Amino acid sequence: PIVTTIATGAVYYGLALLLRPVPGGSINEDLADVLTGKVAGVVPASLLILLAAVVIIWIPFKRSVIGRAAYAAGSSESAAFLSGMPILRAKFASYTLAGLLAAIGGLFLTFFTDTGEASLGSANSYTLFSIAAVVIGGVSLLGGKGSAIGAVFGAFAFRSIGDLLFVFNVDALWQPLFQGVILLLAVAIGACGLFRVRNRLEWF
Template identity: 95%
Template sequence: MTERKANGLGQCRCSLRRAAYATGSSEPAAFLSGMPIRRAKFASYTLAGLLTAIGGLFLTFFTDTGEASLGSANSYTLFSIAAVVIGGVSLLGGKGSAIGAIFGAFAFRSIGDLLFVFNVDALWQPLFQGVILLLAVAIGACGLFRVRNRLEWFQ
């Protein structure tokens, strides 16, 4: 049975979500803390598979083909990772939220639209997007320089 508590923001804090974050931070530590690791991994992979299937269906609807190696589909991998990083989700695991990833996707998409509005040549747009992604990763990595204790990475 999952423990549910509502905080002031109206969000639900359930033990499965905490177990998924803890497993992403450090699986041995989560195991030793008594977290339901197997259940958290199963739920995480199931949700990821479901959302990937929905994304594949949307891609099929927009491109009118089921070919996964379509030229424009290959760039979606970089864009999805970039959106997550810009949204504040740590690539090390255990930090970030889905809301941040969604806002990161909106921000990354807005950057591409602004480059189009400012009439930047199409050949230069990926360069500018890459520089912005590099800056986002660098800003996120700056927090690691301030860490005194290795356990503070995951807080």
């Protein structure tokens, strides 16, 4: 799935570059101000939308049969299939929701930057950052473990790391190195639990 994601991402980047070869375009400024501003001058509207996504999408999905099937497929797809769980529907729902939320994130990026731009550098970095966020948030790349709430806190933590590197005046060329090391450590710590597992069903 990760390889497919990267491959299709390259295809869509090519299409985006075809549609927008140079940065530019225009956006609805009123809508952008509403979504990127603050509610009552205090709470960021983007934070409220993030909380709404967790409450409206994640919690019902996790408690549904499809959500439990997605967890089971991540732990042991063959065992979940033999148990009669709707694996194909779970995969379809998971990928659909992931695409929807990624699209919303892309729209917010457009609203914040006030421009449309097909940038390979930004695309690659956001792909890596999204993986780093979920790993730091306790989501297992092997499947069967993790939550959207953990991923949200992982994203905050990973962004905070980048901000701290900037505050301590770390050279911009060295920042990806530190971020990569932190990501490797997070993956290694998460994988340590596998040493205590005799089979993948116990992991689930």
